[in-house]
Amino acid sequence: MYCILLRYGELTLKGKNRKDFERKLLENINKQLADFDIVIKRDRSRVYVEQVTDNNKDKIIEKLKKIPGIYSFSLAEIINNDIETIKDFVLQTFDDSKPLFRINSKRLNKKYPLISEEINKAVGGHVLINKNGLEGLKVQMKDVQQEIMLEIHQEKCYVFTDKIKAMGGLPIGSVGKGVVMLSGGIDSPVAAILAMKRGIKIQLAHFSSPPYTNAQSLEKVINLTSVLQEYDQDIKLNDFQITDLQVAINKNCNERMQVVLLRRMMLRVVENVMAKHKVIITGENIGQVASQTLEAMEVTNQAIESLILRPLLTYDKEEIITLAQRFGTYLISIKPFDDCCVLFMPKSPTTKPKLDKILIEESKIDYMTMIEQIERDQYDCQTIKDQKDFNNYL
Ligand code: ATP
């Protein structure tokens, strides 16, 4: 049996909000680990995942790495806290291939007969005597190969050697709600995970244009959703079929403004249907493509009132790709697909759209009626459970 000790650094900075943040974090951990037969406990400074076994520890560790708000954690073995037991255990589990070591003990039980320094000396000395002759054996304070950490509790001692880095950030749901505009590209899934990392509880909106966008495009977005659900299983994906509106824009409006026009329409749909009192999050990035100039983003913003967050605004593509690889979305994102934005893509979209001109173009189509229709037809992709549902949907 092991116990995993969880640390949640940034939360300790949050003063009076701390209790709410802790409650949220605990709720999220419980939800994400619901499938495991474990016990989750909390005391004043820590969360503990208890009754972890050799069978489930690796899976639990992978889950914990994807829970925002946890900074690091350690897989600890639990032994009795009398000093002889500790000495024997440390000697038995000592890794001879890492002879430069230190013992780092901490007493949570202040009535323990030895103070931390005495524990370090007793245990370290026991190793030095019994491993006498091992090449390179030495105690050192810094830059050691092996740090054996001991936490003395009321009756038990927790022993661990590693601090595993987790996501950091804030617990999902602790700062508010948002809707992520999810395309099948590289950027928006990364934006989604960064938004979750800062504590935003997200839902997803995708726009497709059947029959111009095909089944693979939607399948890709559903696969990306599954990766995002590893961070928060409550995430839902809504698909909006925007074909008629897109065709109308294409037929009636100035070609060079079509990308911005379409983006404004998407935002209106999202705001009306999903984003009441929520922020909207996109994968946009300054200067990456014509629709992402500062001027274009400004005109895009003016279509709606909701706050639009763009977590990737200042990132280089390389940096975004590194994050996509780390988060596990990259290999899905690079599969070929047609995004509805790319359909009917003008040869040279305007990089400096002006609101008055955009409004003139919008007045040429009855977009409100079409938006209402899109909203009526919106589709909750969670109901797609198998290939048959999927085929029916398309
Ligand atoms: P991505 O890699 O996220 O597709 P991109 O660099 O390809 O981004 P665009 O295609 O211009 O950029 O899209 C900018 C943003 O608009 C996307 O990051 C996403 O948030 C949103 N978006 C684009 N297409 C769609 C779509 N079909 N459905 C939902 N949102 C979309």
Ligand code: MG
């Ligand atoms: Mg795209």
